[in-house]
Amino acid sequence: MRLIADSRHYAAFERLARSQLRHPQSAVGTLLVAVFLILALFGPQLAPHPNPNDQSHDVRRPPTLDLGRLHLGEHPFGTDRLGRDVYSRVILGAGSIFQIAGLGTLISVALGSALGLFMGYQGGWVDEIIGRIIDALLAIPALLLALVLIGIIRNLDFDAGSWQAALADNVILLVISLLYIPIVARVARSTTLDIKTREFVEAAQIRGESQPYIIFREILPSVIPSLVVEASLRFSYAIFLVASLGFLGFGARPPSPDWGLMVNENRGGFYQLTPWALEFPALAIAILVIAVNLMSDGIRRAVQKGS
């Protein structure tokens, strides 16, 4: 018996958890995401060498990881050509990718859904104009748009300490948020169009409720499930985008332990010398992206079943 209002959210969560467990793929995905999240949160505590630029080790040591004996050894993923522990750097890199991709996703979902709800509920020419702008933005490949925006913002001169400079320092976060706002807005808009014709919304109109009340109290709760699905999808794309930008040299700057950057730094001729310094961060990117995708599949399945 669910009698308390709060237990309702708990029940929804429970249903989600149960559905995730019923499908082993999504359970594995969720578990892996959880592991990466722990790495991101407690990286400095978990990494054997918490300073990412600690060059005090022997250079080019091969990995000591032995999966057969479940043995980590001194440098599980080896050391790179500068004598940095790759294992520690991969662990420390989780933090930045979660921060940028996660925060970017949250910002774009928050702003995008507000925009989409407004467009969908308002309709008419407001919807038409914003909708066309969104279409135009979506016609440009995301990576290209990101590169252009980063190029422009990085070339602007700001006074040190000004808010513009702070913004420019977080340019990747800014770009990810901007890129995904239109996509999230489209999803929120289409769900809103469906919900706003429901009779409980008309009942609210008949009561003379204000527009913000109708949008946030009556419509938003029904839009949230599709937003959750979209957010998990955006998150996996955001991880990929952050890694791509890092790889292309537009993301984090050396010596930061960014996975994409690590792949970039160790390709070409260096790959012959220290293949592990490229392979492990690349593997981390691949596993995280796949894990998030599996998890979001599971979320979508649970949400669709529930509705």
Added chain:
Amino acid sequence: MAASQHLVDAHSLTVSYRVEDRWIPAVRDFRLQLAPGQIVGLVGESGSGKSTVALALMRYLSSNGRMESGGSLRFDGEDLLNKSMAEMRRLWAKRIKFVPQNAAAALNPSIKIGRQVTETLKAADGIEGPEAFERMMDMFHDVNLVDPERVAQRYPHELSGGMQQRVTIAMALISNPELLIMDEPTTGLDVTTEAVILDLLRNLIAERDTSVVYITHNLGVVAQLCERVIVLYAGEIMEEASVLDLFAHPRHPYTLGLISSVPKPGQSKGAAQLQSIAGNPPSLRRIPSGCVFAERCSLVADICRRRKPPLESLGAGRWARCHRWSEVGISPPPRSHKEAGGYPRQDPIAFSPSVSSDDRNRDGGTGWGRVKRSSETLLRATNLTKHFPVDRSLSEILGRQEPSPIRAVDGVDLRLSAGQTLGLVGESGSGKTTLARLIIGLEARSGGKLELLGMDVRDSVRDRSQDLRSKLQMIFQNPQNSLNPYLSVRQAIRRPLIKLRGFAPAAADAEALALLERVNLLAEYAERYPDELSGGEKQRVAIARAFASDPDLIVCDEPVSALDVSVQSAVLNLLAELQDNHGSAYLFISHNLSVVGYLADIIAVMYLGQLFEIGDARELFQPPCHPYTEALVSAIPVPDPLHSTERILLSDDLPSAQNLPSGCRFHTRCPRKIGAICETEEPPWRQGDAGRLIRCHIPLEELTSSQRGLRLAREAD
């Protein structure tokens, strides 16, 4: 080989569905013996398992369904349960056919009708080419499709709902099947179309000697079409009998309850309250160990809860699953009701024990005790009009033409007194709902005037004053969508109290509980969410929400049409009772004339955006009436197999509201058209007795004399 006399012989069939790792037995211990050429009706409410039976008889269960072992299913002497899928497919192609409820979804939208139908012939008999086309034309002719060559060239979406259903019937019958299974084939159609299709089916089946399993929730359809009836409840057969026996002497309390909870044409709220079956069907996840109907049964005894009654043969081909079948209909049945046909209306205080007279005095400020009924004009609509503009096509843009708008509501005059119920009837597409939305302010009108209590009412609900909004409320058709799934019952009801009547939150909570009590829901429902309520309970909450602002007028748009029969009557009773206590007026829209007839004081008949008749509800079923009303009334499937009226069958195409017929709008379908005048001149309003108004070229005396056959109501009096 006694079994081989039956085309279908099913015994102890149990069908389960796998839901979230559990097998739930949706149908239990089903039996059916169907003779060749027989029509058996399968009646039940939603969730009774009737569609599952249909699929099980064809062995066409969905992938999460299975038939439990121990049952047998024979078709024409052969065991169906042991057949391979390939053999079943051959049977489905030719000998066992299915007609679905939703013809639009059953037809492939991207293939022309002709090809879809001839394809079934190819699968059934290997007939192709001109011969197949020939057969199809014959079949289309048999199902009365006008202009069959053109229909064959069309895509499904180009046909009306009635025509689509004719096509699926043609597709099913073209291979001369021995068994036809029909799953609510007329449920989505208008009464007028339904009458035509039923008529057609009756003739087609009689000609062909096909056995039919006809699934429906509508007792009227069963009475008019079937020979035998099986009544299903919560997955079990409650009763099986010939249609005459079943309606004359039901032997199961559930059947009795069902039959007496349908309002008969001409039955009105003034005379007697409708009977209803209290409670809800049991959840299939927790099937009671005793009788499944025990919780709702008026005859329930100890044994019913302890031991499950067997399906007993009562002789003469009758079966019933009840310990006390011999007492049904003989002993004075339902506990609280005095006679089988209902009982005289009681004093509202005595009727609802939860509302004591003290309560009613105390909350005098809320107006619940006040009766507003008077002859005072509450609502007046003058020449109310709504034209929906149509986007211009390219040729119209080039030719600088304005496309003609869709005239959904085209000059409607209405007057409604305080405390009165105005019933609005008409086929779908007649503009009823648009009219309701104009009055409530969800749609801006294109013209005309609307006054409430003598004051001008603005177009849009947004521009109306808070006071006015609280006076006009609405109850919607679909209980599923009328409550926000994320708000609890308490939250849904307290909001209008706070918003429209200025209650403080604490007082609103208390009042919300009082409102719940008035719609006969327990206080514990306050913290439930819509997905924890049944359809009838949701509609009660929606009613409580509408009454929360103490409105003078409530627009009810088909408030019971989505509900099951046994629940529907309880909601109708509640609406009548609340109106008695509270004095609100209703604008009650329904396509079901019996329901409207029961609740309404005045009935208005609408066709293509205009009213064609207004009159006292009690007189509506009596001549003289407008030929359109006459057709509507005669189309009602009456739940009485002995009843027969001469049906007036209308062609199933409502003309487009964008391109209206000249003169009288009804002349294209009117069976009483008198000549050119109907096509050229708009008919005048003619005044009959008791303020009755009819818009027709035919004088009323003439209508009266030609409508002698129309004597549906009042036969009981």
